[in-house]
Amino acid sequence: MRALISVSDKTGIVEFAKELVSLGIEIISTGGTYGKLKEAGIPAIEISELTGFPECLDGRVKTLHPTVHAGLLAMRSNPSHMKQIADLGIETIDMVVVNLYPFKATILKENVTRAEAVENIDIGGPTMLRSAAKNYQDVAVVVDPRDYEKVLTELKENKEVSLDTKFYLMQKVFMHTSSYDTMIADYLKRERNDKELPETLTMTFEKVQDMRYGENPHQAAAFYREIGNKKGSITDAVQLHGKELSFNNINDTNGALELLKEFTEPTVVACKHGNPCGVGSADNIYDAWKKAFEADKTSIFGGIVVINREVTLAMAEEMKNIFLEVVVAPSYEKAALEVLTVKKNIRLLQLKDIEVPQQEDAYDLKKVNGGLIVQTIDSKLYNEEELIVVTDRAPSAKEMEDLKFAWRVVKFVKSNGIAIAKDKQTLGIGPGQVNRIWATQQSVEHANELIGEGVTRGAVLASDAFFPFDDCVEAAHKAGITAIIQPGGANRDEDSIKKCNEYGIAMIFTGMRHFKH
CATH class of the missing domain: 3.40.140.20 (AICAR transformylase, duplication domain)
Known part of the structure; x- marks a missing residue:
């Protein structure tokens, strides 16, 4: 048996290679990996000795050679394949141990240049992995140091790696190369400052932890994080x-x-x-x-x-x-x-950087059966110049302060959402109702029940979307609400404005809604 070893992450590689040699497996290696194995006294054949072609272009070309890929892709059960490589003087390679250039570590460095990032895009590594994985029946391909022990155990016990394990290793290869390519594509998109939603969407995440269960005990769950500097997020x-x-x-x-x-x-x-x-x-x-x-x-x-x-x-x-x-x-x-x-x-x-906002081009994802709906995050609050007083009375400075406070809150209340506030404190929140009047009534009832009867007098009210009817204004008046902030835009806006004027309530339209479903 022969194994080709070329790794950027050299965790455990010396110990693994020693065990392979003790099992009679011949080692082929490249570049820095070859040097590390030789330094440890492990016999290895340098790749250029195998191919008869020197590494060139600063190591960019070393394994991209028919001797390597024919040795990987030849199907042992296909007599024609085996005759062809024999005629060409090519021997099979039975194991590939490869992990890729540290692209992730490179792009996470402070002030990394585009040239540095591009130079750390691996070409030969993914090509070998894909060749070996495609021929998984005959080639064991190891991309994760955590699998070294599993492979050694099977070699020692059975003198070969089982087909089931080879298939498992094949799956890990394509998960690994898919994630690697996605990181590159995502980096390039950000480097170009491309804010368009792409024609094809690929994303990659790395597991932080398995969880005991999901929303309910019968649901399996895990926590994944995006790859990148995500300051101010719970993953940080x-x-x-x-x-x-x-x-x-x-x-x-x-x-x-x-x-x-x-x-x-x-x-x-x-x-x-x-x-x-x-x-x-x-x-x-x-x-x-x-x-x-x-x-x-x-x-x-x-x-x-x-x-x-x-x-x-x-x-x-x-x-x-x-x-x-x-x-x-x-x-x-x-x-x-x-x-x-x-x-x-x-x-x-x-969370040291708790105040850092999300990137404005970040995606909000919702899984639906058979697909995914994607939008950019709701990163806006309102445009100051678009705030319009639509009633005869304008809010006082104090009311305006509370209106802006309540608007920040209601943006994050599940729709239909209402928030009542006074003195920069929420008094009642009505989330997730199927109509807006119920949300309004609920927020008033909660305030009176949880804080004290009549606490809403002199308070303000924020609605995440427009009032379809004037019933919410009527309920606000009964609660003693003195000012309202809402997006506006309903066919019956004029009814709500008239009702506010009748009761002396100040009302502002933001021109921007904040549905949260």
Whole structure:
């Protein structure tokens, strides 16, 4: 048997090659791998000795040769193939151990140039992998160092690698080369600043962890991350305490973080089942925490809390008395961390770049049966110059501040969504209703029930999409709402405007909706 070894990731390769030699397998190698094997005293044939052709073009051409690929692709069960390579003086190669140039590591480096990235696009490696994998019945092809032990075990026990294992290794090859090519295509798209949705969509992700289960215990699940510098995302967070994040933890935390990124002032977002349940902004982070907590002391139980300032001891002393699933912050006071880590089940995450927004050309993906729907993320809030006061009364400066606060919140409430706020604190949130009047009524009822009767008097209301009828204005008036922000654009807008004027409610149209389905 002969094995061709050429690896960029040299983890375990010396030990693996030694074992192959001890089993009587002849080693062929190239470049840096050949040098490392020779240095370790492992006998190996250099590729140019096999091909009779010297490496050239700074190593760009070394394995692209008929002697290599005929030796890989010849089907041992095909007499014609075997006669042809015999006539050509070519011997078979029975194993390929190859992993590719470190393209990912290259593009993740700070200030990497296009020339550096392109130079780290492997040509010979993928070609050998594909040749060997295509002929998997006869060639064992190993792309992952974690498979070395499996291959050695079978060789020692059976003197060959089983067909089932070869097929498994073949699958891994095409997953590996597919991911590699996708990384290159994605890099080139970003390098060209191409914001068009492509004709064919290929994406690659790497597994972070397997999960105990998905949304429900009967569903299998895993967590994957995009390849690249994803500052400010949950994939970049460092877990300081607690058990592994669950599927629902990650989904809910991501939604909370998206909302938090809309704010620059000290802000706390509490989230439950993908919807905000309490949001507060203030001059200091403790007061912001108090607002978020007091907005809905019931729903925060078992929820997610994300914070854009350091967690203080005063906050931690109050948090420890609540069952929280996850807390995310850029940092924690040492004393705060000591208090919170007493709680065994709370998951504490540190996300230093918590304020960094998503890239505007990032994709939002939704899987549907048999396909995928893709859009760019909802990266806008409103255009300041397009805000229009449509009522006789304009909002006061205080109302305007609260309207903009409520608009940030309702953007991340499941449609139909309503958010009521006052003094930069949410009072009532009505998420995911099948009609807008129910969402409005729910938000008012929640505010009165959870905070106190009449709390909505003097508050403002935000709606993620237009009012189809004036019934929402009627409900707002009964609750004491004094100002409304909504996209506008309904056929019956004039009815809502007239009703607002009748009750002295100020209303603003944004001209931009924020459906979240």
